[in-house]
Amino acid sequence: MSESHNHLVDNSLSGKIKKETGVSVARCYQCGKCSAGCPVSVDMDYPPSLLIRKLQTGLPEHEEQVLRSKSIWFCLSCEMCIARCPMEVDIPPMMDYLRHESIRLKKVNPASKNIISFHKAFLDSIEQTGKLYEMGLIVDYKTRSFNLMQDVMLAPSMFAKGKLSILPEVIKNRRNMKQIFKNTLKNKQK
Amino acid sequence: MARIGVFICHCGENISATVDCPKVSEVAAKFPGVVYSIDYKYMCSDPGQSMVVNAIKEHKLTGVVVSACSPRMHEPTFRRACAEAGLNPYLCEMANIREHCSWVHEKGDKTDQKAIDVVRMMVEKVKRNNALMSIKVPVTKTALVIGGGVAGIQAALDIANAGHKVIMVERDPSIGGHMSQLSETFPTLDCSQCILTPRMVEVAQNPNIKLYTYAEVESVEGFVGNFTVKIRKKAKSVDETVCNGCGLCTTKCPNKKIPNEFELGMGKRPAIYVPFPQAVPNIPVIDKINCTYYKTGKCKICEKVCQAKAIRFDQEDEIIEVAVGAIAICTGFDVKKTDFFPEYGYGKYKDIIDGLQFERMASASGPTSGEMRRPSDGQTPKKIVFVACAGSRDPAKGIEYCSKICCMYTAKHAMLYKHKVHDGTAYVFYMDIRAAGKNYDEFTRRGIEEDGAKYIRGRVSKIYERDGKLIVVGADTLMNAETVEIEADMVVLATAGVANPGAEELAQKLHVSYDQHKFFSEAHPKLKPVETNTAGIYLAGACQAPKDIPESVAAASGVAGKISCLFANNELTREPLIAFVDRTAPPEYSSCTGCFLCQPVCPYNAIEREDVKDRNGNLIKQLAYINPGLCQGCGTCVAVCKSKSIDIDGYTNSQMYYEVDALLNS
Amino acid sequence: MQKIKLGYYPGCSLEGSSREYNESVQAIAEKLGIELVSIPDWNCCGATAAHNLNKELSLSLPARNLALAEEAGLKELVVPCAACYSRFTTTQHELMHDETMHQKVNGIIGKEYKGNLRILNVIQFIEEFIIDKLDDNIKFEFNKKVACYYGCLLVRPNKILNFDRTEDPQTMDVVMKKLGADSIDWAYKTECCGAGFSVSFTEAVGRLSGKIVEDADHRGAEALIVACPMCHSNLDMRRPEIDKYNGKKLNIPVLYITQAIGLALGIDRNILGLQRHFVTVKLNDFKPFAKKIEVENLQITEEI
Numbered sequence A: 001m002s003e004s005h006n007h008l009v010d011n012s013l014s015g016k017i018k019k020e021t022g023v024s025v026a027r028c029y030q031c032g033k034c035s036a037g038c039p040v041s042v043d044m045d046y047p048p049s050l051l052i053r054k055l056q057t058g059l060p061e062h063e064e065q066v067l068r069s070k071s072i073w074f075c076l077s078c079e080m081c082i083a084r085c086p087m088e089v090d091i092p093p094m095m096d097y098l099r100h101e102s103i104r105l106k107k108v109n110p111a112s113k114n115i116i117s118f119h120k121a122f123l124d125s126i127e128q129t130g131k132l133y134e135m136g137l138i139v140d141y142k143t144r145s146f147n148l149m150q151d152v153m154l155a156p157s158m159f160a161k162g163k164l165s166i167l168p169e170v171i172k173n174r175r176n177m178k179q180i181f182k183n184t185l186k187n188k189q190k
Numbered sequence B: 001m002a003r004i005g006v007f008i009c010h011c012g013e014n015i016s017a018t019v020d021c022p023k024v025s026e027v028a029a030k031f032p033g034v035v036y037s038i039d040y041k042y043m044c045s046d047p048g049q050s051m052v053v054n055a056i057k058e059h060k061l062t063g064v065v066v067s068a069c070s071p072r073m074h075e076p077t078f079r080r081a082c083a084e085a086g087l088n089p090y091l092c093e094m095a096n097i098r099e100h101c102s103w104v105h106e107k108g109d110k111t112d113q114k115a116i117d118v119v120r121m122m123v124e125k126v127k128r129n130n131a132l133m134s135i136k137v138p139v140t141k142t143a144l145v146i147g148g149g150v151a152g153i154q155a156a157l158d159i160a161n162a163g164h165k166v167i168m169v170e171r172d173p174s175i176g177g178h179m180s181q182l183s184e185t186f187p188t189l190d191c192s193q194c195i196l197t198p199r200m201v202e203v204a205q206n207p208n209i210k211l212y213t214y215a216e217v218e219s220v221e222g223f224v225g226n227f228t229v230k231i232r233k234k235a236k237s238v239d240e241t242v243c244n245g246c247g248l249c250t251t252k253c254p255n256k257k258i259p260n261e262f263e264l265g266m267g268k269r270p271a272i273y274v275p276f277p278q279a280v281p282n283i284p285v286i287d288k289i290n291c292t293y294y295k296t297g298k299c300k301i302c303e304k305v306c307q308a309k310a311i312r313f314d315q316e317d318e319i320i321e322v323a324v325g326a327i328a329i330c331t332g333f334d335v336k337k338t339d340f341f342p343e344y345g346y347g348k349y350k351d352i353i354d355g356l357q358f359e360r361m362a363s364a365s366g367p368t369s370g371e372m373r374r375p376s377d378g379q380t381p382k383k384i385v386f387v388a389c390a391g392s393r394d395p396a397k398g399i400e401y402c403s404k405i406c407c408m409y410t411a412k413h414a415m416l417y418k419h420k421v422h423d424g425t426a427y428v429f430y431m432d433i434r435a436a437g438k439n440y441d442e443f444t445r446r447g448i449e450e451d452g453a454k455y456i457r458g459r460v461s462k463i464y465e466r467d468g469k470l471i472v473v474g475a476d477t478l479m480n481a482e483t484v485e486i487e488a489d490m491v492v493l494a495t496a497g498v499a500n501p502g503a504e505e506l507a508q509k510l511h512v513s514y515d516q517h518k519f520f521s522e523a524h525p526k527l528k529p530v531e532t533n534t535a536g537i538y539l540a541g542a543c544q545a546p547k548d549i550p551e552s553v554a555a556a557s558g559v560a561g562k563i564s565c566l567f568a569n570n571e572l573t574r575e576p577l578i579a580f581v582d583r584t585a586p587p588e589y590s591s592c593t594g595c596f597l598c599q600p601v602c603p604y605n606a607i608e609r610e611d612v613k614d615r616n617g618n619l620i621k622q623l624a625y626i627n628p629g630l631c632q633g634c635g636t637c638v639a640v641c642k643s644k645s646i647d648i649d650g651y652t653n654s655q656m657y658y659e660v661d662a663l664l665n666s
Numbered sequence C: 001m002q003k004i005k006l007g008y009y010p011g012c013s014l015e016g017s018s019r020e021y022n023e024s025v026q027a028i029a030e031k032l033g034i035e036l037v038s039i040p041d042w043n044c045c046g047a048t049a050a051h052n053l054n055k056e057l058s059l060s061l062p063a064r065n066l067a068l069a070e071e072a073g074l075k076e077l078v079v080p081c082a083a084c085y086s087r088f089t090t091t092q093h094e095l096m097h098d099e100t101m102h103q104k105v106n107g108i109i110g111k112e113y114k115g116n117l118r119i120l121n122v123i124q125f126i127e128e129f130i131i132d133k134l135d136d137n138i139k140f141e142f143n144k145k146v147a148c149y150y151g152c153l154l155v156r157p158n159k160i161l162n163f164d165r166t167e168d169p170q171t172m173d174v175v176m177k178k179l180g181a182d183s184i185d186w187a188y189k190t191e192c193c194g195a196g197f198s199v200s201f202t203e204a205v206g207r208l209s210g211k212i213v214e215d216a217d218h219r220g221a222e223a224l225i226v227a228c229p230m231c232h233s234n235l236d237m238r239r240p241e242i243d244k245y246n247g248k249k250l251n252i253p254v255l256y257i258t259q260a261i262g263l264a265l266g267i268d269r270n271i272l273g274l275q276r277h278f279v280t281v282k283l284n285d286f287k288p289f290a291k292k293i294e295v296e297n298l299q300i301t302e303e304i
């Protein structure tokens, strides 16, 4: 858009997206190419183009639906949408931003609890050891998500094939790792 | 003594809302040499012009400064008014206080001061203006039409029928352009060949039209009314004056497997060929790259069978020089090929074709005799998918514009398909249906309601092949962006219309401008839609942007009208704002040292060498001479002349210095 | 032969659930005289989890590794895991194009990354350091029909990675052809396998990976060739979910491209870690290598 429009104050969610990520949802002309290519659009409550449509109207109820959607958590960051979007609407960073906002505003969709538990367990493992401790991750994730039975069949055979270690690998400079988490994730959540 | 009049215009509120016009007028009245100053609401109006005329008479003005809008807008208006009052029109100047002042600044003292400065500069300039006489040049009443598509054909016929000579240059072996490849045409579904062929024949037979096919423009020199054009007539290896068009050679040529360009690769042709049966002229050419004789030195079968003895293997390209007064660019467009689309397989799937290929398939004279047969195995496609906006409106692919014709021809294709395959299903993936035009929307509605084309609103994300079917994956954005997968037998991409290859090169030869997509630019998008920014050169048809037939024809007739107007004059008047080399008394004759640095830099080849001789005819000195007929007043020579011997009338060095001086010493 | 030394970032999966990938990379490198030097005290790249939850974290975790590699004087960094590679290149891109963020991240990790590393994915590593050595070292031709699967992270986002074409890429195919394989044209080369959702959203992974495995099998491929541990574990370990989705059992094995190269070089199957796969790798009867195989780069038939 021309510079002269830059002074417009836009407090809508799409305005914030533009400010924080540079992604303009106004560019989308609703062709649906992203939704057709998105591997998880069938799982989503709103396929990507529809999610954008809701941001385009900017109506409070639509923005609320976006932040509470499953879509933002089901997105795999596979980048198929941006690879094919004729208008170069960069959806994946927008999804990242919406996820962060959804957590910040405590609007996370309950159906995404598994996914978030997994991410959190994953990051905890890194914070503690600097590396991913897969065995620990599975145990931790299972307890968080109460999916105790899921995957119980997999672990023993993974172990048998030498694919799981019982003990975690640990990096030397664990202080550095704590510091990184303190300055980022933990900082935000306060 | 100079007696200058200053006229400050308010331009309604365009200027006066920002600039204090009465104040500017008051200050200007005190400038040295100014004897009259006034401001008024609309200077360009009748009463405004009368003020100028009366002031010239009453105050015996020797120069006029109109301080208003851009000279591009109203300089001719005020110069005419001055001439009416008996003042040489070139003693009138405009000071632009609208575009250069009121439109770009906020109201305030500084803005007023700038307006005052702009006026002061022009006052200083106009004091040094000379009375100039406009230049008269003769007009060559022959037009050159480049490109023989429907636009070129229309322009040529209209100009010829107005009684003027026309030279048509067509790159291909036949005229006709894309329209000759079309099957039936929207919005009436009449047969394209049936309406075009008679007009092609008319071109060939009109005594006022000289047709060069298989030819291209080599170079263009000169200016409006007086262009010199070199045309390269490529060797056809056939003597056109002898060949009677029997076509025997084309049937006997053993080399028959060459992809046929006219059929877009879907058919084959021999090495000696006529592009299509209705070609004009009906004379074959030898494709030297594929001809066995040119490749190996053996064959010459065509020569043996030709009764008329027309084959000329030793024929060479010919350069023909012609003089023309006006040029019409009608070089048309092209469409993107299927290999432009990564997500649709980079052109690797045979059964994904483009719109033009579909036209050939649907055409009774085409490679399948008008039957729907998919290229891979010749089967009749029972499910066909049309993809609109393929590559258009797609900034990611570098084409942000709408190709304009594809919505209509896609609707036409779906209808033609249904007329031929009654039990087939036609799907159209589209984003918008752009069918603005007389009977256009009705046409697309007919495709949907009567012929049952199934329109799905969404872009296709991917097409891949599996088990002999093309799997088309799109979304239906009118149904919650749900994924839609269609197993199609054939897919037609309505690919983006793009500039013709070679358009940029031609534009450079003609010194006309073109846009970032290499389409030729019109001089004004609204008021000069068929003119280029070079006087005497016009454009029509799809070389300007994708256009359909009615629009191309209308523009072509517009060009013909413009050229006929031009040719209604025996002479043209040109602005005398051209360069000249100073002349002094002997023994110097001129301050020009004869270095001729200026000669190569002149883009219009206007600089000549003039011999200065003594009484006995001995050469004393060579001086630069600028041909007033050729000079366009660009000033490049002035900049390179080391001895400062060149000046431009209307923009002399002295005028410029005083203008700048007036600014610096304000 | 002069020994080539390259920086190396194995990443967590290659030390755990995908250790056979690490084993095969190391095995072919050793065979061809290349030394891979791991970044001292490297940490996890943060994967999907970090950038889903926090942007600075998602940049800081890779940035620490990049800075450590630079400190250790490494010039090239081979990153076999496509996911880590994607995080590294994205981080490099963001830091180099956003000075404020660059400074911020330097502060968070307490180190400075100057941006001098050349980050190579496994295919770039093969193209640059392995391919030329193949002709002299191949023992067997990989005379099988294969489907090369690129997944998302090797080719997207193209603007940052600038590697091969986004649709229908060819670089892996060229390598496999060079080994004597018949690499097929198929539809799912760059479709997502479900990536990091293996544990948390297994149904989706079953469906997505299911389509991939089915299409490769349907077109007669004898093996799927991959270059990413996430793709491998989804296509290999998730076979029960895949078979459930397809309603039939498919036995097509999934090999890392480095394992395929290893087999052609005559390296022992167990050293390449083939025994660790869930889908048994039965492939044998490789033809002894006879003569050099010429492969045209990026050949696409463009005939109408």
Ligand SMILES: Cc1cc2nc3c(=O)[nH]c(=O)nc-3n(C[C@H](O)[C@H](O)[C@H](O)COP(=O)(O)OP(=O)(O)OC[C@H]3O[C@@H](n4cnc5c(N)ncnc54)[C@H](O)[C@@H]3O)c2cc1C
Residues within 6 Å of the ligand: B146, B147, B148, B149, B150, B151, B152, B169, B170, B171, B172, B174, B175, B176, B177, B178, B179, B182, B184, B185, B186, B187, B215, B216, B217, B330, B331, B332, B333, B334, B335, B355, B356, B359, B405, B409, B412, B500, B502, B506, B540, B541, B542, B543, B547, B548, B549, B550, B552
């Ligand atoms: C698939 C398809 C279907 C269509 N269907 C319809 C329809 O049903 N109805 C409708 O109204 N319109 C239709 N159109 C649009 C129609 O084709 C154009 O409007 C029309 O062809 C434009 O005419 P033109 O003379 O400007 O250009 P062209 O037809 O492109 O002709 C340009 C001519 O100039 C020649 N040329 C090019 N460069 C040079 C050069 N440098 N020197 C000399 N000669 C040169 C070319 O060889 C050609 O003969 C369709 C278009 C497409 C692609």
Ligand code: SF4
Residues within 6 Å of the ligand: A027, A028, A029, A030, A031, A032, A033, A034, A035, A048, A049, A052, A081, A084, A085, A086, A087, A088, A089
């Ligand atoms: S592909 Fe791009 S333009 Fe089309 S709907 Fe999706 S975001 Fe909008």
Ligand code: SF4
Residues within 6 Å of the ligand: A034, A037, A038, A039, A040, A041, A048, A074, A075, A076, A077, A078, A079, A080, A081, A082, A091, A092, A095
């Ligand atoms: S990045 Fe997310 S929204 Fe885009 S295609 Fe992949 S999963 Fe869908």
Ligand code: SF4
Residues within 6 Å of the ligand: B252, B253, B254, B255, B270, B271, B272, B286, B290, B291, B292, B293, B294, B299, B300, B301, B302, B303
């Ligand atoms: S000489 Fe060339 S054009 Fe003539 S018949 Fe032989 S191959 Fe055909």
Ligand code: SF4
Residues within 6 Å of the ligand: B388, B389, B390, B392, B393, B401, B402, B403, B404, B405, B406, B407, B408, B432, B433, B434, B494
């Ligand atoms: S005319 Fe229709 S199909 Fe063609 S680009 Fe424009 S909107 Fe798309």
